[in-house]
Amino acid sequence: MSLNLNLESLAANAVSILQPRLLAWIVGGYAAYVLVYRAFLYPRFFSPLRNVPGPPLGNPLIGHYLTIVQNESCIPQREWAKKYGPVVRMMGVMGKERLVLLAPEALQQIMVRDWLEYPRPQFMRDVLGLVAGHGLLTVTGDVHKQLRKAMNPAFSIPNLMAQTDMYYEPIEGLIDIMKAKIKAEPIPEVGRIFPVYEWMGNVTLDIICDTAFGYKTDCLHHPENPLAAAFHRLLDLQSGPNLAKLVFLLAIPGAPRASRSAFLYRHRWLIGKLPVFYGLEALVEALFVIRGISKQMLKEKTAELVGMGGGAADVSTKRDIMSLLVRARRAEFEAGRGAEAMSDEAMVDQVLTFLAAGHETTATGLSWTLWLLANDPESQRRLREEVTPVYETNPRPDYRTLKSLTWLDCVVNESLRVLPPVPLTLRCAEKTDHVGGLLVPKGTLINIPIRVINTWKEVWGEDAEEFHPARWLNLPPAYNAAFSQFSFIAGPHGCIGKTMAVSEMKAVLVALIANFEFAPAYAGQVAHPATAITMKPEDNMPLRVTRVAGKAQ
Numbered sequence: 288m289s290l291n292l293n294l295e296s297l298a299a300n301a302v303s304i305l306q307p308r309l310l311a312w313i314v315g316g317y318a319a320y321v322l323v324y325r326a327f328l329y330p331r332f333f334s335p336l337r338n339v340p341g342p343p344l345g346n347p348l349i350g351h352y353l354t355i356v357q358n359e360s361c362i363p364q365r366e367w368a369k370k371y372g373p374v375v376r377m378m379g380v381m382g383k384e385r386l387v388l389l390a391p392e393a394l395q396q397i398m399v400r401d402w403l404e405y406p407r408p409q410f411m412r413d414v415l416g417l418v419a420g421h422g423l424l425t426v427t428g429d430v431h432k433q434l435r436k437a438m439n440p441a442f443s444i445p446n447l448m449a450q451t452d453m454y455y456e457p458i459e460g461l462i463d464i465m466k467a468k469i470k471a472e473p474i475p476e477v478g479r480i481f482p483v484y485e486w487m488g489n490v491t492l493d494i495i496c497d498t499a500f501g502y503k504t505d506c507l508h509h510p511e512n513p514l515a516a517a518f519h520r521l522l523d524l525q526s527g528p529n530l531a532k533l534v535f536l537l538a539i540p541g542a543p544r545a546s547r548s549a550f551l552y553r554h555r556w557l558i559g560k561l562p563v564f565y566g567l568e569a570l571v572e573a574l575f576v577i578r579g580i581s582k583q584m585l586k587e588k589t590a591e592l593v594g595m596g597g598g599a600a601d602v603s604t605k606r607d608i609m610s611l612l613v614r615a616r617r618a619e620f621e622a623g624r625g626a627e628a629m630s631d632e633a634m635v636d637q638v639l640t641f642l643a644a645g646h647e648t649t650a651t652g653l654s655w656t657l658w659l660l661a662n663d664p665e666s667q668r669r670l671r672e673e674v675t676p677v678y679e680t681n682p683r684p685d686y687r688t689l690k691s692l693t694w695l696d697c698v699v700n701e702s703l704r705v706l707p708p709v710p711l712t713l714r715c716a717e718k719t720d721h722v723g724g725l726l727v728p729k730g731t732l733i734n735i736p737i738r739v740i741n742t743w744k745e746v747w748g749e750d751a752e753e754f755h756p757a758r759w760l761n762l763p764p765a766y767n768a769a770f771s772q773f774s775f776i777a778g779p780h781g782c783i784g785k786t787m788a789v790s791e792m793k794a795v796l797v798a799l800i801a802n803f804e805f806a807p808a809y810a811g812q813v814a815h816p817a818t819a820i821t822m823k824p825e826d827n828m829p830l831r832v833t834r835v836a837g838k839a840q
């Protein structure tokens with residue numbers, strides 16, 4: 288008995304001495320594996336991608352991370368593609384390999400044919416889920432197919448045609464405000480400098496809220512409106528370093544869920560106390576406000592539809608995003624599948640997705656178009672010549688009229704090509720696969736550099752990076768309709784709002800160009816595209832705006 292006890296206590300003592308050592312060995316061994324093998328040896332000597340051309344591998348710990356976040360979006364990838372061709376290997380942190388792909392065949396395989404095997408990587412879904420809700424942008428597979436099917440009617444051509452007229456109330460508000468501000472200047476003839484991105488953000492937010500959710504925000508007249516103010520704060524936080532911080536924080540188990548909790552909102556001051564989290568307190572606050580307003584929109588719409596504010600026929604014919612969501616949920620309940628119906632929280636996520644994806648991208652696209660026109664007076668003059676007679680006949684041109692304006696189409700296509708609002712996206716190989724004859728190991732991150740694809744000299748020629756709307760009148764022989772201008776990508780995850788965005792941009796441009804002339808705010812002004820999810824102008828894009836010559840001041 289006593290021998291047994293001694294043996295047991297001996298064993299217990301041995302384990303308690305060994306355990307910390309064992310743990311230290313395991314942790315040390317794993318760290319050595321990550322640092323020595325994964326970060327250093329594997330990419331240099333063992334990876335099947337080791338012979339893919341690309342820039343020198345750089346620091347094994349951070350790879351090309353600093354080059355990417357410290358430069359303008361996609362510029363390093365563009366330089367590499369010029370030097371090494373349409374397939375480039377670059378390094379992420381800790382030896383994580385990334386492939387940069389431009390060739391149409393590779394894009395077809397990844398984004399269209401085998402899209403289910405190349406989903407958005409988890410960290411990207413976590414970040415998008417946080418800032419734009421867990422909706423179409425984050426789901427994949429069958430859930431994605433189902434949701435997309437439910438949402439498609441909102442973006443059908445007949446629905447968009449019926450919707451176009453709704454763009455004009457905010458647009459007319461914008462024109463009146465700009466006219467009044469110019470008139471109030473000491474010398475109205477020299478115009479006024481407008482932070483163009485801010486105004487484009489207000490008008491597109493008003494448009495999406497009204498068309499998608501039947502909710503009047505009037506951010507144009509009330510920029511202090513809580514929704515507009517929260518979006519401004521959120522967008523101000525968009526930057527490469529902040530994005531990297533978010534990716535890092537959301538990798539902590541449980542963090543994606545915690546980031547949406549009311550508890551975190553109530554204790555956000557705690558985040559503010561830690562310098563490493565700088566900026567995230569404001570993010571949590573802005574997201575909480577946006578979620579709250581989305582909830583309110585949902586509540587009002589449900590009450591309107593269920594309480595028959597509109598009447599049965601109205602309920603079944605309404606095709607705005609919110610009505611479709613409410614109706615899809617009701618159909619699940621009526622079919623006895625209440626358990627599968629979207630929860631309130633999931634519905635709010637969908638609202639958030641369309642709010643975020645549907646307004647800031649379009650605002651960024653409009654701002655860059657005005658910037659490019661401000662720097663190309665001849666294209667601007669030609670556009671004015673085309674749109675003025677249309678605008679003077681009817682200041683609310685319909686969908687077909689907008690579509691029929693040739694030069695306007697060239698300008699919008701060219702602007703979205705040269706300065707795409709979403710400059711880059713990512714995919715992750717879910718299985719080991721061959722892409723263009725290359726063995727791509729499972730887990731490889733694939734970098735789809737939209738801005739580089741759009742300005743690839745092999746397709747667009749030597750002046751590919753320049754703004755020349757006329758090229759759309761005579762497309763180059765290598766042009767591929769699906770893959771040469773990739774601003775909305777292609778395949779099942781392609782932008783659902785593409786036609787709406789283009790039509791909306793055109794409606795805003797017709798009114799702006801018919802009324803105002805745009806020029807750089809000062810000599811030597813250069814563009815400042817942000818390195819973030821969207822390529823918004825970092826400086827709010829100041830431009831000098833004057834009334835069109837001959838119009839009343």
Ligand code: HEM
Pocket residue numbers: 407423424435495640641644645646648649652707708709712713774775776779780781782783784785787788789
């Ligand atoms: C100029 C404006 C726009 C641009 C450049 C743009 C671009 C894009 C791109 C590149 C994607 C793919 C992202 C990825 O897979 O990584 C995307 C997806 C998406 N966009 Fe847009 N977008 C614009 C406007 C809009 C508008 C107006 C809406 C809605 C009202 C919208 C809603 C969406 C949604 C819901 C998705 C996810 C689609 C899916 O995965 O099924 N976008 N957009």
